[in-house]
Amino acid sequence: MNIIKRLIDMIGSLLGLIVLTPLFILIGIAIKIDSRGPVFFKQERVGKGGQIFTMYKFRSMRVDAEKTTGPVWAKKNDPRVTKLGRFLRKTRLDELPQLLNILVGEMSLVGPRPERPVFVREFSSVISGYGRRLDVKPGLTGLAQVRYRYDQSVKDVKNKLRYDLIYIKNMCLLLDLRIMFKTFRVVLNGAGAH
Numbered sequence: 001m002n003i004i005k006r007l008i009d010m011i012g013s014l015l016g017l018i019v020l021t022p023l024f025i026l027i028g029i030a031i032k033i034d035s036r037g038p039v040f041f042k043q044e045r046v047g048k049g050g051q052i053f054t055m056y057k058f059r060s061m062r063v064d065a066e067k068t069t070g071p072v073w074a075k076k077n078d079p080r081v082t083k084l085g086r087f088l089r090k091t092r093l094d095e096l097p098q099l100l101n102i103l104v105g106e107m108s109l110v111g112p113r114p115e116r117p118v119f120v121r122e123f124s125s126v127i128s129g130y131g132r133r134l135d136v137k138p139g140l141t142g143l144a145q146v147r148y149r150y151d152q153s154v155k156d157v158k159n160k161l162r163y164d165l166i167y168i169k170n171m172c173l174l175l176d177l178r179i180m181f182k183t184f185r186v187v188l189n190g191a192g193a194h
Helices: 002-034 083-090 098-103 117-126 130-135 143-147 154-169 173-189
Strands: 040-046 052-058 108-110 139-141
Touching: 002 052, 002 083, 002 098, 002 108, 002 173, 040 117, 052 098, 098 139, 108 173, 117 130, 117 154, 130 154, 139 173, 143 154, 143 173
Parallel strands: 108 139
Antiparallel strands: 040 052
């Protein structure tokens, strides 16, 4: 299963990067026109086994969005999000650069979403079983993402953890395909985005 999953990840991410290159260029130009700052946003996330890696996204917030607040969750009508960023988040296009993370093996197409170290430490101390999410590679999409909205509270994190643990227990290629299919539907509906 692991070898086949990795092979699918490599082929899928490589094809995605090749096919989506024109879209990447258009998004990059649009970001530069919309607001000052870099095209890509880099952030430390926790991967399999607690390994820290740098995750890539298209920048959807203004530069130094957390300079005064420190790490905080995104919220509905978040004032830190740029005009273009709202569209990128609603369509999930901001997540596409993570195909690079998948290609190099830090992430998978499907798995629990990677979280920031500060939140992993916080949630691990207050939510039983949270650390089990680190038994597998984090994913571009996951069962929790197609079944539940963005986190807004610790209660949401607990609810999403249930789905992550169900996925980890039942991991198989058929489940991955179902999740990817449902992800396309969620993206087309723009459901759950902030």
